[in-house]
Amino acid sequence: MGPGKGRQRKGKAKMQLKRNIGYFDGVSFIIGSIVGAGIFVSPTGVLKHSLLNVGVALTIWTASGLVSLMGALCYAELGAALPFSGGEYSHIKRGLGSLPAFVFIWTSTFTKPASNAARALLFAEYATQPFYGICPAPDVLKKCLALAVLWSLGILNGLSVKMSAWVQTVFTLLKMMALSVIAVGGIVLLVTRQKESLARFEDMFSSEIPNASQVAEAFFQGLYAYGGWWSLNYMAEEMKRPSRNIPLTVMTAVPAVIVFYLLVNISYLTVLTPKEIVSSVAVAVTWADRVIPSVSWIIPLSVAVSIFGALNCSMFTLGRLSYAGSQSGHLPLLISMLNVHSYTPAPAMIFSTTIASIFIIPSDLIMLTNYFGFSAWLMTGLTCASLIVLRYREPHLHRPYKVFLPVPFMMVAMSFFLVLAPIVWSPNMQYVYAFLFMLGSLIIYLPFIHFKLHFAFLDKITCHLQLLLEVCPADGPAEGKCE
Secondary structure, three states: OOOOOOOOOOOOOOOOOOOOEOHHHHHHHHHHHHOOOHHHHOOHHHHHHOOOOHHHHHHHHHHHHHHHHHHHHHHHHHHHHOOOOOOHHHHHHHHHOHHHHHHHHHHHHHHHHHHHHHHHHHHHHHHHHHHOOOOOOOHHHHHHHHHHHHHHHHHHHHHOHHHHHHHHHHHHHHHHHHHHHHHHHHHHHHHHOHHHHHHHHHOOOOOOOOOHHHHHHHHHHHHHHOOOOOHHHHHHHHEOOHHHHHHHHHHHHHHHHHHHHHHHHHHHHHHOOHHHHHHOOOHHHHHHHHHOHHHOOHHHHHHHHHHHHHHHHHHHHHHHHHHHHHHOOOOOHHHHEEEOOOOOOHHHHHHHHHHHHHHHOOOHHHHHHHHHHHHHHHHHHHHHHHHHHHHHHOOOOOOOOOOOOHHHHHHHHHHHHHHHHHHHHOOOHHHHHHHHHHHOHHHHHHHHHHOOOOOOHHHHHHHHHHHHHOEEEOOOOOOOOOO
8 A cells, every 4th residue: 555545535625725815815925025134124235236326226126126027927927827836846847847847846945945044043133132132142042933933834834824824914014014114204204304305316326337247236136135026826726816816916016016115215315325324234223213213123123024924925835836846746745745624735834844944953054055046047047938938839728817928038038147147257166066966956856756766665654644644645646546
């Protein structure tokens, strides 16, 4: 008896992910994924590389947002036409084949949990600092708190999709309220101090103009701040009316973030000079000390809230990636099983949370993943290439929404520029190691995926864990084979 049906469910209900995520939940997930700590703490990179030229900096913030919107619209076409869990992984597999998809999930299995670990540690830093004043909080305390937050969110996401979506909505509203305080405060000051404030914007382009490489570096910083626009496709299988809601959600959330980012940056520039912004460790805190000193504590709290919301979204999407990879046979079968009570991918959440926890304990490991930044844009390029391939290979595929075809071509070109530029401009052996690690996926792919090497003892382990976790194979691709 192999794994799979040792724990068959009773009744007629299908064992599959439920469509519990609506339009507003989707908007919350996208905004919550994009808006992390960066806009509060260090929106200095764009301004610094723009040589303190306010006009260039605001132009780059706008351009970065528009590029992110173009990418999100490409993903919206794929998500609406192919509403399956897994995001880029599922689309790359459909468009380019099994091997590129496996390279993606192999890389993501390490880099995405490392990113979650870094977020959890950053949350712990902000959550503990008020209790220690100017002294640094003990590392052991921060790591314990980071692990507690990771597992709390992992358990929450493994128990209930509705509860996870509710938490995401609440924390997204809280962080947007904090951004609204900064944005509205800036507008009020701009109106009331007209001469003093408007003087900074009258000759926005009058200072030194950066060269091409500096503009490109500023562009990198801007795109990094918009990272997370791709998150909705990971939960496409759980979206209500995905053909309508996925494009609509993207067209609401990403432009909203662009507007908020611009207003917040204008607010910073209204209160602080460009030099003060670049030299500030936490720009929003400095802004609050100037504008609302009596309640300036609200900003560090908002940063912690923002990180928590972004971490919840990231963990939710990572669980769906692991689930999709297992359904396709690229990860162990157990990971694609669903809890018989909640219909959630509990094993996938346990798997991804465990890997993130490993990165927290010796947190130096997180530094190693910094050199995998290029892989995110490589996979974005491959996903947009998949869209182009599918347009020609499957012309009759029902597409409720179709993006203007030159857009994915532009995104492919942009993605490969963003992959090659840092490697060419600042070559480093670590990039070679990262590339070799990605190629190392072939060591696993060839015997276990291509030649389907299988060990019988793993079936027994899977069956025991299946009974322990009360999980069952999902109806469809992951259906098991044992009685």
